Amino acid sequence: MTGVQPRPADWERSLPAARPVPADRVQRALGAARRLVVLDDDPTGTQTVRDLPVLTRWGTDDIRWALRQQTAGFFVLTNTRSLSAQAAADRNREVATACLTAATAEGVSVAFASRGDSTLRGHFPLETDVLAEVMARYDGPVDAVLLAPAYVDAGRVTVDGIHWLRSAAGLTPVADGEFARDATFGYRSSRLAEWVEEKSGGRVAASDVAGIPVTTLRAAAPAEVASRLGSARGGRVVVLDAVVDDDLRAAVLGVLEAETAGARFLYRVGPSFVRARAGQDAHPPLSGSELAELVLRDRHGLVVVGSHVGLTSRQLARLRERRPVVHVEMDVATTVDPASADGHLAAVVDRAVSALATHTVVVATSRTLVTGAGPAESLSLAGRVSAALTLATARIVAAARPAYVVAKGGITSSDIATGALGIHRAWVRGTLLPGIVSLWQAVDGPASGLAYVVFAGNVGDDESLATVVQRLEGS
Incomplete structure (x- = not known):
């Protein structure tokens, strides 16, 4: 782990109160939005939502079936976390091309979420690089990659660009947990800008990674968040803080406003962002x-x-x-x-x-x-x-x-x-x-x-x- 990590109690005591952002407010903003296609690198990204379609193959008929459902989006299970880097790249390219081809045939615009692990395991930045390449061929270059690994329900939160794991023992920087020692996808950095630099092999410098802190999400109007996001260019990585679902819904309102104004985003996210972007609230378990x-x-x-x-x-x-x-x-x-x-x-x-x-x-x-x-x-x-x-x-x-x-x-x-x-x-x-x-x-x-x-x-x-x-x- 690199960088100086603050003590958990410092930021928990000092954060301003979350500003309520109802899910139905996001739902209203989804009317003219792109349909969400979640490329899920394992099936667990579905555990924050309900009543959305899931595909485990990506033939034209399957994708068009999903696009015709009256939902904010759907999942495509790619299972790329179990694949080699080359196989993961090939599958992302194949799935994205199939989705964009089907969407064009249906007259629908789509936005891609590359759903990765909330404990930061997976093929990053490989998967977003491939998706950005495919998207550029259809709609033009991607302006920014939004990085939001939070999984609120499971206690994975991001504050000041640092990703934390919450457990009964308290909060731990993610790089100090067992997941960071993964044999295939291990890492050293809890500060996400430094994690991006580490996982990109230095291609993306930590200093080039932008961020929207939780304090901004709790104080600023969607237009201000949209303005900050809309200024990103060249596929820049932008880290989105989040401690509760309201933070993510506040971010999504800004994202949707920026996209309506013409911005092109690619999302690399944990499960909670998907729920926010789909306009859903946390549902009680099945009765x-x-x-x-x-x-x-x-x-x-x-x-x-x-x-x-x-x-x-x-x-x-x-x-x-x-x-x-x-x-x-x-x-x-x-x-x-x-x-x-x-x-x-x-x-x-x-x-x-x-x-x-x-x-x-x-x-x-x-x-x-x-x-x-x-x-x-x-x-x-x-x-x-x-x-x-x-x-x-x-x-x-x-x-x-x-x-x-x-x-x-x-x-x-x-x-x-x-x-x-x-x-x-x-x-x-x-x-x-x-x-x-x-x-x-x-x-x-x-x-x-x-x-x-x-x-x-x-x-x-x-x-x-x-x-x-x-x-x-x-x-």
């Missing part, structure tokens, strides 16, 4: 009666766990303590060994299918993280394990359709949705917990109608997974 309409009766659920972060492991332990589940472990070392992989996979499937008749079943990778010699090899190993977990899930669901499926982990939930369940189109119906853990309802494919729960590896507290399973089973 028991709503869940009863979504979850199959007289059956038990399947929970698939691939995430290895410490929080997920603690959540898994608490689930096993609180609920009568059958735990089926997929041993990672055995899974990546060609000599033993097939037999181990068959045993996992057989045990899970048998147990689903009487119990909720958890299929989880072993908790010891296996890494390679470098980032590329670590990513390759993770991909092989995820592929095996996906194949096992597909076989389990084909043999014994469960009441619901919960997927724990960002990459895991993407692979299960597309590879195991064949979900191509879905609707985000809402959340299971406040602001986290989204439930999708599949529109097509073999999983049509299935309740699919996307549960990120790094959100909630130790009790959250058990609480989600309890709510689903109770419905």
